[in-house]
Amino acid sequence: xxxxxxxxxxxxxxxxxxxxxxxxxxxxxxxxxxxxxxxxxxxxxxxxxxxxxxxxxxxxxxxxxxxxxxxxxxxxxxxxxxxxxxxxxxxxxxxxxxxxxxxxxxxxxxxxxxxxxxxxxxxxxxxxxxxxxxxxxxxxxxxxxxxxxxxxxxxxxxxxxxxxxxxxxxxxxxxxxxxxxxxxxxxxxxxxxxxxxxx
Ligand SMILES: *[C@@H]1O[C@H](CO)[C@@H](O)[C@H](O)[C@H]1NC(C)=O
Ligand SMILES: *[C@@H]1O[C@H](CO)[C@@H](O)[C@H](O)[C@H]1NC(C)=O
Numbered sequence: 684x685x686x687x688x689x690x691x692x693x694x695x696x697x698x699x700x701x702x703x704x705x706x707x708x709x710x711x712x713x714x715x716x717x718x719x720x721x722x723x724x725x726x727x728x729x730x731x732x733x734x735x736x737x738x739x740x741x742x743x744x745x746x747x748x749x750x751x752x753x754x755x756x757x758x759x760x761x762x763x764x765x766x767x768x769x770x771x772x773x774x775x776x777x778x779x780x781x782x783x784x785x786x787x788x789x790x791x792x793x794x795x796x797x798x799x800x801x802x803x804x805x806x807x808x809x810x811x812x813x814x815x816x817x818x819x820x821x822x823x824x825x826x827x828x829x830x831x832x833x834x835x836x837x838x839x840x841x842x843x844x845x846x847x848x849x850x851x852x853x854x855x856x857x858x859x860x861x862x863x864x865x866x867x868x869x870x871x872x873x874x875x876x877x878x879x880x881x882x
Pocket of ligand 1: 769819
């Protein structure tokens with residue numbers, strides 16, 4: 684059993700479970716860390732190549748709700764619920780290549796541990812790849828993944844023509860612990876054991 688942070692030891696009763704739940708995989712297991720962060724985070728910053736004046740051709744970073752699966756059933760694939768009315772989705776129509784970043788600064792973990800969001804101790808990941816619409820059974824999974832963790836989406840206006848999409852990962856970059864960025868191939872990432880139920 685790994686050592687608990689003193690902050691965890693001080694926590695009482697019902698908070699205990701959530702503290703234990705923030706057990707990050709060992710930083711040597713880079714692919715597992717990436718899967719952990721991807722599953723823990725409910726939203727991501729997504730950069731597209733802008734098609735909008737006055738920043739045509741420049742990176743454009745925006746916030747999106749994501750889910751790689753219902754709590755405890757992470758697939759590793761970040762799913763999104765998008766509308767073509769949205770500014771970044773308009774960029775994706777011209778160029779589907781994008782980059783997603785997610786960080787444990789979105790959870791209580793980094794603050795509890797006293798890790799600044801830019802510190803490599805506050806684990807964060809950057810995904811390179813492209814955004815693709817999904818259909819059929821994959822869209823069914825995307826719907827369950829997203830609506831279970833973002834219930835407000837169920838009531839979003841239907842005249843916006845929402846559709847389900849996935850982030851098709853081509854490279855995973857992991858900033859966790861010292862020593863610079865580590866890379867993980869999509870194969871290594873998807874083979875890594877997903878972490879269990881933790882909320
Ligand atoms: C689902 O998407 C795939 C690939 O994008 C496409 O080939 C297929 O025709 C689509 N199926 C339906 C039912 O739209
Ligand atoms: C999706 O990602 C895989 C690598 O995981 C890559 O080989 C494939 O070309 C990508 N597909 C698209 C449409 O970008």
